[in-house]
Amino acid sequence: MTAVAGALPYVVAAFLLCAGWYGMATSRNLLHLVTCLSVLHSSTYLLLLGVGYRAEGTAPIYDDVPVGTPGVDPVVQALAVTDIVVGAAVLALLLALVMQVHKRHGTIDPQALRGMDG
Amino acid sequence: MAERVRIATFLVALGVVGGGLGWAMLDLPPVDATAADYGLRMIDIAVEQRQTANAVAAVLFDLRLMDTLGEVFALFAGAVSVQMLLREMEQEHTTTPDDRVGDRPVAATSDAMRIAAARLVAPAALIGIAIIVRGHLSVGGGFQGGVLVAAAAVLVYVAGRYRQMTRLLPHQVLDAGETVGAAGFAGVALVGVVVTGALGANYLPTGALGSLLSAGTIPVLSVLVGLEATAAVALIVAEYARQALQVEGDVE
Amino acid sequence: MVGDGVTLLQSLILILVAAAGWAVVTTRNPARQAMTYGFYGLTLAVLFLTFHAPGVALSQALVSGVAVPLLLLFAIGRVRKDDHG
Numbered sequence: 404m405t406a407v408a409g410a411l412p413y414v415v416a417a418f419l420l421c422a423g424w425y426g427m428a429t430s431r432n433l434l435h436l437v438t439c440l441s442v443l444h445s446s447t448y449l450l451l452l453g454v455g456y457r458a459e460g461t462a463p464i465y466d467d468v469p470v471g472t473p474g475v476d477p478v479v480q481a482l483a484v485t486d487i488v489v490g491a492a493v494l495a496l497l498l499a500l501v502m503q504v505h506k507r508h509g510t511i512d513p514q515a516l517r518g519m520d521g
Numbered sequence: 522m523a524e525r526v527r528i529a530t531f532l533v534a535l536g537v538v539g540g541g542l543g544w545a546m547l548d549l550p551p552v553d554a555t556a557a558d559y560g561l562r563m564i565d566i567a568v569e570q571r572q573t574a575n576a577v578a579a580v581l582f583d584l585r586l587m588d589t590l591g592e593v594f595a596l597f598a599g600a601v602s603v604q605m606l607l608r609e610m611e612q613e614h615t616t617t618p619d620d621r622v623g624d625r626p627v628a629a630t631s632d633a634m635r636i637a638a639a640r641l642v643a644p645a646a647l648i649g650i651a652i653i654v655r656g657h658l659s660v661g662g663g664f665q666g667g668v669l670v671a672a673a674a675v676l677v678y679v680a681g682r683y684r685q686m687t688r689l690l691p692h693q694v695l696d697a698g699e700t701v702g703a704a705g706f707a708g709v710a711l712v713g714v715v716v717t718g719a720l721g722a723n724y725l726p727t728g729a730l731g732s733l734l735s736a737g738t739i740p741v742l743s744v745l746v747g748l749e750a751t752a753a754v755a756l757i758v759a760e761y762a763r764q765a766l767q768v769e770g771d772v773e
Numbered sequence: 774m775v776g777d778g779v780t781l782l783q784s785l786i787l788i789l790v791a792a793a794g795w796a797v798v799t800t801r802n803p804a805r806q807a808m809t810y811g812f813y814g815l816t817l818a819v820l821f822l823t824f825h826a827p828g829v830a831l832s833q834a835l836v837s838g839v840a841v842p843l844l845l846l847f848a849i850g851r852v853r854k855d856d857h858g
């Protein structure tokens with residue numbers, strides 16, 4: 404039981420990764436597909452924070468806790484912040500590409516986009 | 522039929538990969554079983570050497586500055602690429618902003634919503650600025666505050682004033698803000714090479730833990746990132762809003 | 774050093790996150806999906822709070838609670854406009 408609970412964040416991360424893949428592969432709408440990619444991406448945040456978490460640690464911000472209190476790993480948190488921001492920039496770029504595909508082909512159904520020859 | 526075969530093949534592959542991945546995850550050391558010495562060391566350095574209460578900000582803007590430099594340029598490139606991709610094409614024409622999508626007017630926002638949004642603009646912007654400036658002292662930093670300031674601008678739109686939003690945020694100002702933020706970030710990091718011989722070294726006095734003017738270059742970089750993030754997010758949102766509300770015409 | 778790690782509260786929120794993620798993927802209507810995505814992002818933000826990561830929670834709440842649904846809705850508006858007009 405303990406082993407399962409201890410691995411739960413990782414298992415949920417793996418589940419979100421697979422759920423994102425599933426949604427992308429079965430998608431009939433590029434907007435839906437891009438959102439599924441974002442779900443897939445968010446699995447990485449869970450993995451990162453799971454690695455750095457310590458039950459007896461406090462948030463690594465020492466404004467109202469005494470200096471010297473053990474904290475959770477700030478490095479993975481900084482990576483997660485970077486991850487989220489870059490993920491949002493990528494999503495904005497992908498959605499712009501979807502709008503462009505719609506302008507050129509008149510559809511955003513990946514099945515209907517035969518031959519991406521412009 | 523081909524569609525069904527494709528999805529069936531995918532599901533088999535997903536079962537194999539997902540099952541393997543789940544099994545591997547169960548075999549990892551459980552959460553909290555390992556102490557990350559590197560992370561603990563980072564906290565000590567952040568608090569004792571850099572006088573930075575927010576260890577995450579110390580990692581972002583000092584100890585692992587190279588990652589953040591890449592992130593800032595990724596955000597910059599993202600905003601520029603969105604603008605390039607969505608620039609007006611020959612077949613398109615830009616209509617006057619009238620808060621309509623196609624022939625249908627945008628569903629009118631209720632008065633309660635407009636008033637709430639209008640009242641929230643100033644507090645949201647102020648809190649955002651506070652989060653940026655106090656990045657080294659408390660939760661948050663340039664990225665979080667920047668998104669919040671940009672969100673405050675969007676509230677102007679929710680308050681029913683698309684035209685005011687575009688006038689409040691002229692592209693030239695946002696472009697300049699984005700450039701100053703990204704170039705300033707790189708510049709502050711590069712000055713470290715001249716002053717101490719290392720890129721991104723913290724060369725300003727670190728002051729006392731908890732005071733606004735402390736932590737050396739960390740708050741400076743946080744403010745520059747805040748400028749960059751505000752401008753980049755606002756540019757992207759403004760470009761999307763223009764696409765949805767003003768641009769018409771298809772290539773077909 | 775070796776402990777239970779994940780508390781009951783965290784486990785419950787993790788399961789909620791997984792369910793919300795599945796809901797986002799299986800919502801096929803993009804406009805409705807933008808809303809489920811916003812909810813999913815907020816569950817993630819709450820989860821990060823329980824993992825002692827308030828900074829990450831703040832950026833997650835702002836990005837996926839505000840920025841991403843907004844961009845999705847504008848993109849949907851642009852795409853729909855040409856379908857009807």
